Amino acid sequence: MYRIILEHILQNRAAIAGLLLLVAVILIAVLGSFYLPGDPWEMANAPMLWPGDDPDSPLGTDIMGRDIATGMVSGAKVSLLVGFASAFISALVGITFGALGGFYRGWVDAFLMRITELFQTVPQFVLAVVLVAVFKPSVVTAVFAIGIVSWPPTARLVRSAFLVLREREFVLAARTLGMSDPRLILTQLLPNALPPVIVISALNIATAILTEASLSFLGLGDPNVMSWGTIIGNGREQVVDAWYICGIPGIAILVVVLAFNLLGEGLNDALNPQLHKR
Amino acid sequence: MSELLSVHKLATCFHSRRGIIRAVDEVSFSIAAGETLALVGESGSGKSVTAASILRLISAPGRIEGGEILFQGQDLLKLGTAAIRQIRGNRIAMIFQEPLSAFNPVQSIGTQIVEAIRLHRKVSRKQAFEQAVTLLERMGIPSPAQRVHEFPHRLSGGMRQRAMIAMALSCEPDLLIADEPTTALDVTTQAQILELLKELQAANGMGMLLITHDLGMVAETAHRAAVMYAGRVVEEGSIDRLFTAARHPYTAGLLASVNIEALAPGTKLPEIPGSAPSLLNPVQGCAFAERCNARHALCDKQTPPLATDTEPESFPGSRHRVACFLPARPDAIPLPVESEAA
Amino acid sequence: MNAIIENHLTTNVGAIHQNATQNVPPLLELKRLSKIFTTDAGQVHALSSVDLVLQRGETLGLVGESGCGKSTLARLIMALYPPSAGEILFDGKNIAQSDKAERLARHARLQMVFQDPFSSLNPRQSIGRTLEEPLIVHRRGDKVARKARVSWLLERVGLHLESAWRYPHEFSGGQRQRIGIARALALRPDLIVCDEAVSALDVSIRAQILNLLLDLRAAYGVAYLFISHDLAVVRHMSDRIAVMYLGKVVEQAPSENIWRAPLHPYTQALMSAIPSPHRKSILGNKKRIILQGDLPSPLNPPSGCRFQTRCPYAEARCRAEEPLLQAADKGHTVACHFAIG
Numbered sequence: 001m002y003r004i005i006l007e008h009i010l011q012n013r014a015a016i017a018g019l020l021l022l023v024a025v026i027l028i029a030v031l032g033s034f035y036l037p038g039d040p041w042e043m044a045n046a047p048m049l050w051p052g053d054d055p056d057s058p059l060g061t062d063i064m065g066r067d068i069a070t071g072m073v074s075g076a077k078v079s080l081l082v083g084f085a086s087a088f089i090s091a092l093v094g095i096t097f098g099a100l101g102g103f104y105r106g107w108v109d110a111f112l113m114r115i116t117e118l119f120q121t122v123p124q125f126v127l128a129v130v131l132v133a134v135f136k137p138s139v140v141t142a143v144f145a146i147g148i149v150s151w152p153p154t155a156r157l158v159r160s161a162f163l164v165l166r167e168r169e170f171v172l173a174a175r176t177l178g179m180s181d182p183r184l185i186l187t188q189l190l191p192n193a194l195p196p197v198i199v200i201s202a203l204n205i206a207t208a209i210l211t212e213a214s215l216s217f218l219g220l221g222d223p224n225v226m227s228w229g230t231i232i233g234n235g236r237e238q239v240v241d242a243w244y245i246c247g248i249p250g251i252a253i254l255v256v257v258l259a260f261n262l263l264g265e266g267l268n269d270a271l272n273p274q275l276h277k278r
Numbered sequence: 279m280s281e282l283l284s285v286h287k288l289a290t291c292f293h294s295r296r297g298i299i300r301a302v303d304e305v306s307f308s309i310a311a312g313e314t315l316a317l318v319g320e321s322g323s324g325k326s327v328t329a330a331s332i333l334r335l336i337s338a339p340g341r342i343e344g345g346e347i348l349f350q351g352q353d354l355l356k357l358g359t360a361a362i363r364q365i366r367g368n369r370i371a372m373i374f375q376e377p378l379s380a381f382n383p384v385q386s387i388g389t390q391i392v393e394a395i396r397l398h399r400k401v402s403r404k405q406a407f408e409q410a411v412t413l414l415e416r417m418g419i420p421s422p423a424q425r426v427h428e429f430p431h432r433l434s435g436g437m438r439q440r441a442m443i444a445m446a447l448s449c450e451p452d453l454l455i456a457d458e459p460t461t462a463l464d465v466t467t468q469a470q471i472l473e474l475l476k477e478l479q480a481a482n483g484m485g486m487l488l489i490t491h492d493l494g495m496v497a498e499t500a501h502r503a504a505v506m507y508a509g510r511v512v513e514e515g516s517i518d519r520l521f522t523a524a525r526h527p528y529t530a531g532l533l534a535s536v537n538i539e540a541l542a543p544g545t546k547l548p549e550i551p552g553s554a555p556s557l558l559n560p561v562q563g564c565a566f567a568e569r570c571n572a573r574h575a576l577c578d579k580q581t582p583p584l585a586t587d588t589e590p591e592s593f594p595g596s597r598h599r600v601a602c603f604l605p606a607r608p609d610a611i612p613l614p615v616e617s618e619a620a
Numbered sequence: 621m622n623a624i625i626e627n628h629l630t631t632n633v634g635a636i637h638q639n640a641t642q643n644v645p646p647l648l649e650l651k652r653l654s655k656i657f658t659t660d661a662g663q664v665h666a667l668s669s670v671d672l673v674l675q676r677g678e679t680l681g682l683v684g685e686s687g688c689g690k691s692t693l694a695r696l697i698m699a700l701y702p703p704s705a706g707e708i709l710f711d712g713k714n715i716a717q718s719d720k721a722e723r724l725a726r727h728a729r730l731q732m733v734f735q736d737p738f739s740s741l742n743p744r745q746s747i748g749r750t751l752e753e754p755l756i757v758h759r760r761g762d763k764v765a766r767k768a769r770v771s772w773l774l775e776r777v778g779l780h781l782e783s784a785w786r787y788p789h790e791f792s793g794g795q796r797q798r799i800g801i802a803r804a805l806a807l808r809p810d811l812i813v814c815d816e817a818v819s820a821l822d823v824s825i826r827a828q829i830l831n832l833l834l835d836l837r838a839a840y841g842v843a844y845l846f847i848s849h850d851l852a853v854v855r856h857m858s859d860r861i862a863v864m865y866l867g868k869v870v871e872q873a874p875s876e877n878i879w880r881a882p883l884h885p886y887t888q889a890l891m892s893a894i895p896s897p898h899r900k901s902i903l904g905n906k907k908r909i910i911l912q913g914d915l916p917s918p919l920n921p922p923s924g925c926r927f928q929t930r931c932p933y934a935e936a937r938c939r940a941e942e943p944l945l946q947a948a949d950k951g952h953t954v955a956c957h958f959a960i961g
Contacts, residue, residue, distance in 0.1 A: 169734040172698075172734070176700070178758065320822035465850075535826065539852050
């Protein structure tokens with residue numbers, strides 16, 4: 001089954017483009033650490049060097065003389081880490097809420113869905129800002145804050161999938177075998193509800209990277225870690241004289257978000273069984 | 279006999295990533311005015327694709343690749359989109375298996391019938407509405423003046439199918455294509471709808487193409503039947519002859535497996551082994567060969583053509599065609615039959 | 621042919637009699653079983669006070685149109701939801717009162733084959749895994765023994781052994797139904813509930829599956845509750861038939877009694893509605909009855925006899941008084957004021 005899906009992904013141009021971009025970013029994050037092992041916060045060169053002015057700082061330096069290339073590599077790691085980790089948390093919470101609500105229905109569902117709605121009615125970004133501000137700003141708090149605000153759509157998706165699946169005959173058949181509820185949920189329902197969750201998680205990663213950048217831009221990033229949002233935030237005063245300081249990380253964010261969106265789109269096509277039959 | 283519809287060597291293919299699917303291949307048949315021809319076959323035999331081809335309702339990845347469809351002497355395959363639209367719903371109407379999905383759920387059935395009438399007839403909304411009520415009444419819908427305002431989901435399955443027939447007949451078509459019209463209905467409702475269709479046909483003299491997998495329904499409704507297998511017509515003839523003296527082994531096998539009432543309870547049923555072949559990458563020769571117990575060396579090499587059969591003494595004047603190199607003897611399976619349509 | 625039918629009947633009826641005299645409880649017994657679903661539109665009386673008995677090794681056919689409650693009945697028996705009133709006794713024990721161990725043991729003895737071969741298999745599980753699942757849940761055998769059992773099952777229902785590695789979408793409807801039957805057979809049950817098990821299949825495939833079910837009954841003495849809307853198929857498979865209309869059993873008899881001499885007007889209409897190329901052989905010279913109107917809403921069932929609104933013979937008494945099931949002949953009961961005498 002998954003082999004077929006992989007084949008479909010490989011036949012989808014959007015997915016391939018997304019995948020290639022993603023691999024490129026991961027390579028930059030990993031290999032970059034070897035080539036540019038310096039501290040991104042340290043003054044490495046003369047300040048305000050334009051990209052190409054000095055071969056030691058290929059992407060230039062900011063007003064404090066910090067090397068932008070080193071910052072970019074550090075930011076790539078932060079972005080990917082925050083993106084994957086918070087999307088994982090979001091999927092975990094969303095699947096748990098959605099699966100339990102959709103499977104048990106009744107008051108369990110009503111209770112879980114009220115909580116979900118509660119989270120949906122509060123503006124996501126504002127909640128994330130409050131959460132990060134209340135706890136100490138750090139990568140870990142950012143991951144949790146973003147994960148906690150972004151799970152409701154996943155929960156709704158899983159719940160609606162479960163409501164349909166639980167009436168399907170293969171699930172009834174498994175119940176007539178005397179299968180226990182956890183086993184039923186994990187082996188029968190969940191594998192069939194996962195494809196849309198995978199798609200939404202890819203999109204969640206993109207949103208999480210944007211949110212993290214926004215938090216850092218507002219100065220709510222981890223003070224010990226250089227992220228793309230921090231670079232943009234630091235460079236915003238000089239945006240007229242030295243637009244590259246904001247531009248380079250800006251383009252990086254655009255590319256990564258685009259990569260995950262393309263990947264999500266491609267996965268959506270590949271995982272959609274209706275399109276398989278053609 | 280003047281032919282209302284005459285399909286000649288129709289071929290419709292679907293182009294998929296894995297190859298070409300020949301859903302309909304060299305299909306030929308004709309229907310006279312006032313006549314019902316049943317297109318019988320199991321799922322995937324190409325009967326519904328044939329019906330959709332007649333109305334040119336095939337969309338990509340499907341394509342009609344050959345043949346001609348003469349309707350009142352005019353080749354439907356050569357008409358432009360505007361001209362074919364003038365024929366659809368007007369001179370050729372169609373009813374579907376699932377009336378709930380054929381109706382727009384957010385409009386009352388009356389509104390939808392009025393739409394259908396005004397699409398092809400220049401009448402006022404009021405006149406069309408009165409016509410709609412009359413039509414519903416003719417279809418045996420109780421209190422039609424109230425029912426006309428109902429939404430599709432508020433009607434029962436049988437009522438919905440009646441409403442759909444009313445809509446199909448609103449422009450008095452010359453040909454009605456009924457694609458599995460009773461499959462979604464209960465047996466007792468099914469009987470009602472079949473009676474209704476027969477009555478309407480007797481009154482209007484329209485031709486009818488009945489698409490079904492149900493041989494019992496064919497026997498009770500149609501005058502002639504064409505049996506399809508793997509995209510081709512394998513046998514065609516009058517109901518009387520086809521049901522008493524089928525010559526193609528597939529037709530004979532189907533009839534035997536339906537004839538469950540004549541068997542002693544609990545005994546083994548005659549079965550056709552295996553399952554229908556994939557239409558993708560078709561095998562050489564007769565598509566039925568691998569399930570056939572009369573298989574011959576020639577069957578694997580050539581596709582048997584649909585040839586006109588001899589006229590036995592018991593069925594004088596019967597037009598009968600069969601596509602088999604070794605057809606069964608015409609008197610091989612005598613079964614009692616009572617065709618009500620005849 | 622008559623002799624064969626007679627012979628078939630006497631052997632089965634004989635076996636059933638033996639059970640009764642030995643004081644063994646019937647395999648399945650339904651006592652005044654009712655199910656009411658509460659919906660936004662009101663209360664749906666899906667099943668009203670149904671009594672049925674199924675003996676060991678017997679096949680009971682259940683016929684009726686959609687909405688008659690036959691699928692609800694199947695799901696109540698499978699304990700997929702609880703009854704609103706009444707009891708289900710399996711092997712003499714009320715299934716509502718069983719503890720966890722008893723429940724698991726009963727699941728092994730009571731299996732089901734579903735209608736839709738495309739929905740009844742998990743699309744993301746290999747066939748081998750699907751067939752092994754019941755054995756794992758019930759802790760039958762080790763890995764090697766389970767694999768052997770899966771191979772045996774595949775062979776028994778006429779599928780290749782390599783099928784174990786494949787996924788449901790690679791199979792045709794008929795093959796999937798074979799897999800569904802193999803799954804039901806995995807734990808060697810005493811009773812298999814077949815809910816419209818052949819209605820989604822093509823005619824040429826239907827015969828294959830019915831033959832397989834007949835085979836399995838002959839080989840393992842399994843009992844069937846055979847549910848279908850198709851009276852001809854039910855008659856072929858069953859020893860006894862119960863006809864249901866709008867949540868009630870309206871007639872129950874040995875299948876040849878129903879087939880030859882149906883007493884309830886609804887059964888007669890059902891018989892005569894069967895579209896058949898061989899009508900004369902069923903109906904003889906009797907006139908075809910076509911029912912008027914539609915099935916009444918189960919939200920608001922008619923007063924008196926539930927069939928009264930569509931019955932060609934209905935009289936004032938039918939609207940006022942609900943007919944009870946009464947014995948018309950040996951083993952033949954019917955719920956109609958005018959069917960008897």
